[in-house]
Amino acid sequence: MTARVIAIAWALGLFVVHAAMAAPICAPGQPEMPSMFLPRSEPAEIILDITWLVTGICAVIFVIMEGLIIWAIIRYRQRRSEADGSEPPQVYGSNPIELAWTVIPLLIVFILFLVSARGIFEIDKQEPPPGSLEVTVVGHRWWWEFDYGELGFVTANELHVPLTKDGEAQSVFLTLESADVLHSFWVPQLAGKKDVVPGRVNHLWLKPRQMGTYVGQCAEYCGNQHANMLITVYVHSEEDFDKWVANQQRDAVEDAAVADGRDIFMRTACINCHTIRGTVADGTFAPDLTHLMSRNVLGAGAAANTPDRLREWVWDPQNIKPGCDMPSMKLSHDDTDRICAYLETLK
């Protein structure tokens, strides 16, 4: 009786585990969820194919072994009639059987090894594939710098990449560097992660197939605000990408209506850390603000880039992202409003 209860409980437990594993795959996926099961880029697709294979093999082994264990418990549970002090036959081992369960796992592992090794060499590119867009990614505590190199501008936290003219996948080749500690660049729908290691140059290959917005974040613990070091990747049509690039290449807008806000910014320590191209502000410790309003988030994803949140941020970033390097500048309310008015013109 108890045996049956236990068996049913086990079966239920297994069912829950399996359902839990399967649910996110079956659920109509929110496209925004950074799930490795919704690949939108070639390396992520290759990884998912390998994942199905290894998961399949492991699932079969799991079910067989669990079945054997449960069956053994039910079949060989001590019966009341056997509780007489007598012992079952003692079996010390069996060479052929033991040889079998040494060799068969070896073969399975060998097959897995071959498939995975091919995947490694396919994905881990050391040289940019021909025609790639090349971007240098610099990890900072706690934000991302994206340097578009030959295109001539630097931006932060939001990476924009194109498809080809025909809407085909286009390779993007990232060069990963760190300004301080370890970070890791991870956007699950586009590729596996690659660590960002100080004193070392790493590369990561993406090949997005589909327009859209893909999110990810730093995946190597890097200190206090590791959780708010988010990444957004926008995959555009070539046309939209060119428009975006053309805007980013321009110097900052100079709007006479907010001249006083600009003056306060330029007189304050803001310029020690931030760059606004076309002005005296040329600091490089913090995100480039030349086109701040072209971005959707503040503080590497700690808050949405809305006028309200921007003002809160300028007033005291520590309220939104406690521990981040930007201090409250102890500005008056008026000055804060003026600086924000200026920042809001930086489209």
Add this chain to the structure above:
Amino acid sequence: MTAAPETPRLLANAPALSKLHQWVVTVDHKKLGLMYIMSGLVFFIIGGLEAVMMRWQLAWSDMGVLMPDEFNRLFTMHGTTMVFFVGMPILLGSANYLVPLMIGTRDMAFPRLNAFGFWLFLLGGLLLYFSYFGGQGLYGMGSAPDVGWFAYAPLTERTFSRGHSTDYWILGLLVSGFGSIATGINLVATTLCMRCKGMSLMKMPLFVWIMLIDAILIVIAMPPLAASQVMLLFDRSLGAHFFDVQGGGSAVLWQNLFWFFGHPEVYILILPAFAFVSEIIPVFCRKVIFGYPLMVAATVAIGFISMGVWVHHMFSVGLSPAVNTAFMASTMLIAVPTGIKMFNWVATMYGGRIRLHTPMLFSIGFLVQFLFGGLTGIMLAVVPFDWQVSDSYFVVGHFHYVLFGGLVFTIFAAIFYWFPKASGKMLSEKLGKWQFWLLLIGFNLTFGPMHVSGMLGMPRRIYTYHADRGWEFWNLLTSIGVIFQVLAVAFFAYNVIRSLRKGKPAGDDPWDAWTLEWSTTSPPPAWNYDVDPEVRSRRPLWDKKHPEDPDWKYE
């Protein structure tokens, strides 16, 4: 053990004090073993409470229970505590208690070194926790360390970790690490030199074999950790640049050094689980262990291969594809001897007469959950898959299935199995079964969904996540599971306290078992055996109980 009721009031405290004194100055392997295990259990409660606070914070998106720095300290302390101050002392303690009994000797080879090792361990643990009070350093920077339990450079450099908290982390591990090395050497010497008459190496109980390999791994793996801790101390205090990238050091060097210790360490922690179930499963199935020589060979193989797999913690570092491929091969290879063990345990159950007492229930829990953790381990060995889920909650789920679903379940199995020997009292089966089912449900509810949230893109060690990520459901399940686990541990604590006071007397051999420790009294006298035992097979008590059909005829 029990105090006479008519003890005069004035003297009532004196025996307690002298009893305490006996524990402090003892060199008896049994007392030291029990002190190891008890302090390990205390640290287990502390580390568990730290986890409870973290799960509260992560139960839903954008929670404000903890500040980011508080959260970061908690996961650092939780990981460090569970690995170095729960796993290590309980394994060293149980080896300490059981190995001399099982090989029929009176004590460890070096009893005073043994005591020294224990007190170093305890000092290390206290140093680590003292950081909560003394880690402030200049300008109030610090409190407990917040660098993660593997403390990746250069986050541990003075530039990024000010105050003394990281120094306490280093010193705590360094000091307790020396204790572990001492006890490791002691165990090797004891096993090799002090076996009773007739016990050749191939007649040792599997527990002793596995603990021998474990101790050898400790002796090999802990010194590199000590070396890297000293290098880090030099960096932080003497201006060296081993790991200081700006001064020409290498961040990857720390990873290599740490995991060169850290991967064998994982096997150091899981081998005792194998040791426990290799004793418990046969007794409760009433059958001799299936394929003893192959089990020994598999243990040795695991010991060897575990020294050469450490780069699988570093697949996403950007090492060359050739290096990654080679370490993928070694990592997959280790699945083979581990699989052999799994098959042999199940084969032991086959054809037996299984008695589902609490120790056996926990052992079955181990089989099922360790199988799951082992299989996700094979998945993680597949480098491309690892690139997706390494440093995500999938990994957190995986290693908790191995170390909690595996090791902690067998620790409970072992406590239920050997508690009668150590205390002379039985633990309550009824409370034990409550604890088992609560823990089984809670454990799977907590750590199963972690695999899902990891594959959905949730990295580990984040103190919060935003609502747009869609991870709430899985995190809520995880946090709900914690409630069951807390209840289970409460049942356990109550069971131990209650049984110590009024548990059923155990007798010498309550489980009708076969290894030597069950032939002496419960608890055993300080000298273990009145007469030095002599054995002719791996199951001396089987031979005694079945003189018509002894083991030595077949081995």
